[in-house]
Amino acid sequence: MPITNKSGLKIIALDVKDVRFPTSLGGHGSDALHTDPNYSCAYVTLTTEDRRYGYGLTFTCGRGTEVVVLAIRSFKRFVLGMNAADIFADFASFWKTITNDSQMRWIGPECGVAHLAAAAILNALWDLWARIENKPLWRLLVDMEPQELVSTIDFRYISEVITRDEAIRILKERKSGQGARLKYLSENGYPAYTTQVGWMGYSDETVSHLCKKYLNLGFTHFKVKVGVNVLDDIRRCSVVRNCIGDGKVLMVDANQAWDVNEAIDWMKKLAHLKPLWIEEPTSPYDVLGHTAISNALKPYGIGVAGGEMCANRVLFKQFLQSGGLQFCQIDAARVGSINEILAIYLMADKLNVKVCPHAGGVGLCEMVQHLQMWDYVSLSASMDGRFIEYVDQQHEHFSDPCIVENARYIAPKLRGYSTQFLPEVLDKFTYPTGSEWQRMFEDATFPEPDEAELLNV
Ligand SMILES: C[C@H](O)[C@@H](O)[C@@H](O)[C@H](O)C(=O)O
Ligand SMILES: [Mg+2]
Numbered sequence: 301m302p303i304t305n306k307s308g309l310k311i312i313a314l315d316v317k318d319v320r321f322p323t324s325l326g327g328h329g330s331d332a333l334h335t336d337p338n339y340s341c342a343y344v345t346l347t348t349e350d351r352r353y354g355y356g357l358t359f360t361c362g363r364g365t366e367v368v369v370l371a372i373r374s375f376k377r378f379v380l381g382m383n384a385a386d387i388f389a390d391f392a393s394f395w396k397t398i399t400n401d402s403q404m405r406w407i408g409p410e411c412g413v414a415h416l417a418a419a420a421i422l423n424a425l426w427d428l429w430a431r432i433e434n435k436p437l438w439r440l441l442v443d444m445e446p447q448e449l450v451s452t453i454d455f456r457y458i459s460e461v462i463t464r465d466e467a468i469r470i471l472k473e474r475k476s477g478q479g480a481r482l483k484y485l486s487e488n489g490y491p492a493y494t495t496q497v498g499w500m501g502y503s504d505e506t507v508s509h510l511c512k513k514y515l516n517l518g519f520t521h522f523k524v525k526v527g528v529n530v531l532d533d534i535r536r537c538s539v540v541r542n543c544i545g546d547g548k549v550l551m552v553d554a555n556q557a558w559d560v561n562e563a564i565d566w567m568k569k570l571a572h573l574k575p576l577w578i579e580e581p582t583s584p585y586d587v588l589g590h591t592a593i594s595n596a597l598k599p600y601g602i603g604v605a606g607g608e609m610c611a612n613r614v615l616f617k618q619f620l621q622s623g624g625l626q627f628c629q630i631d632a633a634r635v636g637s638i639n640e641i642l643a644i645y646l647m648a649d650k651l652n653v654k655v656c657p658h659a660g661g662v663g664l665c666e667m668v669q670h671l672q673m674w675d676y677v678s679l680s681a682s683m684d685g686r687f688i689e690y691v692d693q694q695h696e697h698f699s700d701p702c703i704v705e706n707a708r709y710i711a712p713k714l715r716g717y718s719t720q721f722l723p724e725v726l727d728k729f730t731y732p733t734g735s736e737w738q739r740m741f742e743d744a745t746f747p748e749p750d751e752a753e754l755l756n757v
Contacts, residue, residue: 302448303385303432308350310383314421315345316372318365319357319721320731321662321694322740327501328693329361329660331555332527335500338362339662339694340731341633342369342417343721344424348384354428355720358420358633359661365731371417374404379421388429391452395422395639399454411611415636422637423667427717436712438670441638442482442677446471452639457614458647461621467646474681481677489708490673491521491683492690493551495660497540498524504539511543518707521549521687523579527557530566537573546574553579556609560589564596571597577605577627584609590624605629608658612636613643620651629658629689632667645675655680659689665702666695666718669709697725 303309323329324336340362346354360368378398387394398418399410408414430437441449446468455464497510511522524540526533533552540550552575558566563581578597581604582589594604603626610616612635619625628648630641648655655675657668665688672688680686688709695701699720703710712718728736732749741748 302389306383306385308348309352309385309432310349310381311346311379312349312381313345313347314372314376314379314424315347316369316420317343317345317726318369318731319343319662319726319729319734320362320365320737321697321729322736322746323693324362325745327499329691330499330501331525331553332500332557333555334361336362340365341662342372342420343726344372344420346379346384346421346424346428348428352428352431353720354384354424354426354431356420356422356424356427356637356717357663357719358416358423359631359664360416367413368416368420371407371413372420375417375421379425384425384428384432387425391639392454395452395454395636396456398422399636410614410636415611416633419633419635419637422639423633423717423719426638427719431716434715436670436715437638437717438673438677438712441642441670441674442478449642453643453646454639455643458617458643461617462643462646462650466650470646470649471678474679477681478677481681485673485676485711489705489710490669490676491687492519492704492707492709493521493523493549493656493687494519494690494692494707495523495553496690496692497522498536500525500528504536507536507539508543511540515544515548519548520707521551521576523551523553523689525555526552526570526578527554527566530569533566533570534573537570537575541573550575551577551579551605553605554581556580556583558582560586560592563593567593567597567602568600571600571602575602577603579605579627579629580608581606584611585615587615587618587622587624590619591622594623594626603627605656607631608634608660610634613640613647616644617647620647620653625653628653628655630655630668630671631658632664632671633661638671641671645671645679649679654686656687657689660691662694663698663719665690665704665709666698666700669702670712670717673709673711697721697729 320340323339329337340360341357344356430440605627607629659665700714700718
């Protein structure tokens with residue numbers, strides 16, 4: 301239902317913060333290309349005239365967050381003074397304004413820093429909408445009539461794969477059995493897999509210890525980083541396979557380390573360890589390369605996964621159309637928020653590709669759980685072969701953290717998109733002024749930032 305009482309919903313402030321956590325110290329989150337990530341985000345707070353708030357973020361790896369923060373400041377003009385109800389009543393038009401402004405689009409379009417910045421603001425708007433409706437975000441999406449939900453999507457560039465009318469028809473058809481699915485979800489949650497066992501910077505001892513820990517927590521699917529040295533990869537993946545046994549599932553993630561032929565050759569050497577998928581084998585822009593890898597690895601029973609750095613719905617469209625991805629990993633902050641993510645889910649559904657969202661970053665688990673739960677109740681109607689990534693870091697910093705029990709995400713109950721930080725977290729981890737950062741500069745754990753980074757302060 302569109303919001304009828306607009307009073308007080310004028311957006312009067314947009315605050316943005318550079319928030320960073322020192323995860324590189326323990327190698328947490330490290331992979332073949334991101335060897336020392338400090339899990340970070342550009343964190344947006346929107347305020348309305350009647351003091352409602354919307355919180356949204358986009359994930360980053362440390363340096364570079366200052367650039368996203370500046371881009372978000374440049375986007376302020378599109379939001380300030382707008383009534384949130386007017387935005388939601390014609391969200392696709394607002395989406396076009398912020399992602400395709402005549403001057404700003406030159407620094408995109410619909411990709412890179414510009415799109416990350418737009419995503420943070422759009423995520424905050426979706427959070428605000430769910431808070432106004434007093435529902436968790438997934439439930440807001442489930443309760444929206446298909447016409448209203450689809451009205452938030454910009455179908456430009458994808459209409460040869462899916463049209464507005466087709467999307468509405470599909471969503472209407474899938475209403476059948478929704479009540480039973482809601483019940484199943486609330487009683488059973490949604491399956492998760494863990495990436496926490498095999499970050500690139502972890503020793504074999506740590507990997508084996510963590511495999512046991514996550515086995516005991518009920519996990520059946522384990523993801524490991526690969527891509528620096530093939531002999532190391534065989535050894536590390538064997539450690540995992542030995543710990544988890546043949547009955548559990550191993551996935552590997554190269555984070556774009558290889559050329560196309562290199563990816564094929566490397567994966568043939570890991571094939572005896574029976575990985576379910578190789579994630580991001582090569583450049584996230586190489587659609588045909590992914591297709592070649594998919595075709596070459598099919599006889600080995602290895603699928604290709606990807607999407608965490610897929611810039612927008614157009615690239616997703618090509619990956620899905622060309623058979624380049626067997627597992628579609630939408631990311632809640634890389635593309636233009638839920639407006640664009642819905643389009644990707646709809647295309648994946650139409651082209652029969654399973655969505656297993658990416659969540660290796662701050663706040664991503666919190667967000668993607670909502671999307672995948674909506675998908676289960678309203679679109680795919682299936683959890684079969686689908687998993688939400690679970691990265692066991694930084695959840696304690698959120699006021700409504702995701703909850704994973706017995707390797708299943710429990711459906712969020714509180715209103716919003718689950719990405720509000722606890723106030724003390726901002727005092728401690730805002731970069732570079734937060735008390736934790738000041739302490740780490742003082743004891744030389746990290747060098748003080750240079751002048752360019754101080755532009756944000
Ligand atoms: C730098 C990050 O931790 C990535 O390694 C992470 O997002 C990863 O690719 C994943 O799939 O979780
Ligand atoms: Mg990955």
